[in-house]
Each structure stands twice: as C-alpha cells, then as structure tokens.
Amino acid sequence: MIATKVENTNTLSRRDTTISIAIIAVLFFVFGFVTWINAILIPYFKIACELTNFQSYLVAFAFYISYLVMSVPASRLLKRVGFKQGMMYGFFVMALGALIFVPAALTRTYLTFLTGLFTIGTGLAILQTAANPYITILGPIERAAQRISIMGICNKAAGILAPLLFAAVILRATDSDLFKQLPSMxxxxxxxxxxxxVQRVITPYACVSVVLLGLGLMVRFSKLPEIDTERETEEVAVANSDKTSILQFPHLILGALAIFLHVGSQVIAIDTVIGYAGSMGISLLEAKVFPSYILTATICGYIIGIITIPRWIRQVNALRICTFLGLGFSLGILLFSGQVRLLGHTSDVSLWFVVALGLPNSLVWAGIWPLALTGLGRFTKVGASVLIMGLCGNAIMPLVYGYYADALDHRLAYWVLLPCYGYLAFYALYGHKLRRWSR
Structure with a gap:
C-alpha cells in the first residue's frame, strides 16, 4: 500500500479545503449521472425485456441492495487503505459493472443486466461510504448541510442530464410507432x-466504463488529502469512553432508518414518474423529461439551503420543514385530481405533486447526515457505513410501490410515501436527540 499523508481538518488551509470540495463535487456529479440513468432504464427494460411493473423495478433493487450488502465491507476497506484509495477502488468496480452491460445486451439477458447494476452499485457503495463522511467533516459541522447541498446540486444536475442524454442516445423518433407495433409482430x-x-446500450455503457476507469486514476493521483477520523476531541472521547459498539448510538441507528425511508421515497418519485405519466396516456418520449423536472425542483431546494443555512435557518429546522412539506405533497397526490397544463404538458394535477416532491427531498439527506454523525469520533467510518446501508431503501421501496401499482393502480400506490415522511418528521423533531437507549 502506498503511504498517504493523513490530515486533520483543522490543519487544512482554505485553498486545500476548496480544492478538496471541488474534487468531491466531481465525484457527486458522477454518482448522480450513473444513479439517475435508472429512471429511464426501468421503462426501457420493461419494454425491451418484456417485464411487469414489479420486475422492471428490480433495476432499482439490484442497484441499491448492494449498499446493504457492501457498506460494512466498504468501511473495513476504508479503514485499511483510507478515503482516497478507497474512492479509486470504487471507481474501478463501477467500471467493471458498466462493462458487464455489453454481454448482457448481446444476449438480452435481464439477469446479466441486474448483475451489472449490482456491481455498479457495489462501487458506488464504496464511494458513498467515503465521500459522504468526508464532505461532512471537511469543515465546521454547523455548515455541513451547506456543503452537502453543494454536492447535491452536482448530483442532481447530473441526474437532470443523464436520462435526457441517455434517452437521446438509445431512443429514436420512430420508437413510439415501434412500441405500438410490438404486440402484433x-x-x-x-x-x-x-x-x-436493447443493444443500443452497448456503446454508451462501454464509454461510461472507460470514463469511470479514468476517474479512478484521477482520484488516485489527485491532491485530495487523507483525513484522520480516528482522533477524537477530549469531550467526544469522554462521552464515548464506555462505547464498544456502533449500536450504542441510537441517533445513528434511527438516522440510518431515516436515510432508508428518505432515499426510498425520493427514488419512488423519480423512478416512477415516467410510469405514472404513461398511465395517463403520456408517451415515453414525452414523459422522459419528468425526472428532470423533479431534480430541477431538488436543485432549487439545495440553492435555498446554501443561501439560508446556517445564516437564517438552522439545518435541523430546515429538515423539519422539508419533512412536513413532503408529507403534504404526498397527500396532494392522493387527494387532488383534475386536468392542468404546465410546461407544455396536459396531465392530472397529481402528477405535478409528484414533481413537487423534489423540493422538500432536497435538504433531508443534508439534514440527516450531520445529525447522525455528531459525536461518533473513532466510530465515524463505521457509522458512515451504517448510514450508507440505509440506501438499500432505494432497492426495497420501489418494489413496494411496484407491487401496489400492479395490485391497485399507479396513483393509489403512492400511499407508501405517507409513513416515510411521517417517520422523517419524527426523526427531525425528536429521534436525532437520543444519545442512549432507554432502559
């Protein structure tokens, strides 16, 4: 292993901190680009591989279940090689996953596609386990939500571009006629x-594989500093003196469940909106823009957070506002109907409540991370892996939605959002304050 200089965040100059934040911002852009392609892959594979709603949402399941399986091994890898080399290995694993799409497309084998997605998710699990605590502790904790919001803008900007660019590469203007003709062929x-x-995915994913390999090498030879998370302040060391397990931090465990429900509700909105629009008779070629609308709303929320936190509003209060807004918009999907025309689309008003969820979803992730990691000290890397395990909510919650979309309909299936935002409101109000389990 090549030796890497370990830094304390307090010793980093402002210039070094800015450069480090810029490098991590590039990583979050890549996270977003690779992740939010799933929004177009789900309906695409549903047609190309002749799947049910439930089967098509296995795209999200295979991608995100890797976070549950690989997060703890990822934390062990990071403790051994550090943040920097861990990120490099994460990119290499993602490159392998993208390459698996080539044989999957040549044989039109859905299981092989899912294997590729699981491998990409494994690489992302390593990257996320490193990057999220890194950006959280790279500066004052009270400004963590502000830094995470900047990362979120990079992530969601990539998410806006990814479905549109991917759709432009793999979809043709004549595909609407082709989709109508398929049943009679x-x-x-x-x-x-x-x-x-399905073979149209070969070229873009081969290119993605090469880019990911190059990014791994870029991180390896960058000036990104290694940060010491094992050193504790005297106050934290005293508070954690009797702690022997990560399970002894209730605010972290409850935070991991909050992450599970937050990302699950977020991916339900983004990955199902095309299908919901399709249930209203809106074609795939027209509906492909709706995930970008959601992500645009999310970016607006991030900008509000950057401007207002912590100058005018505390990050915990921003989290509380967002959870209650999410609960209100979820009720709007179920309770309101009627045709409206917005941004050139004629659809039911409930579709725009799905789009509006992008706004409150923006600051939930940024609010949970600093609250859940507070006071962990030497347990920070393991704690981060526990939070990253919560990302398997992206795998499980869309399947729950898909089940009810088949059993009921697309709109009524959105009831699953209500308990998600209800728990998030509980964590924002009370759960994050718990430092010991009651006896």
Missing part, C-alpha cells in the same frame, strides 16, 4: 426488434 420479428432495441 410475429415472434421472430419481435425478437429481432427487441434485440436491436
């Missing part, structure tokens, strides 16, 4: 058409 013609459709 002979088996041989249908197989040939679907093979051609």
């Amino acid at each position: 002979s088996p041989a013609m249908k197989d040939a058409a679907l093979d051609e459709l």
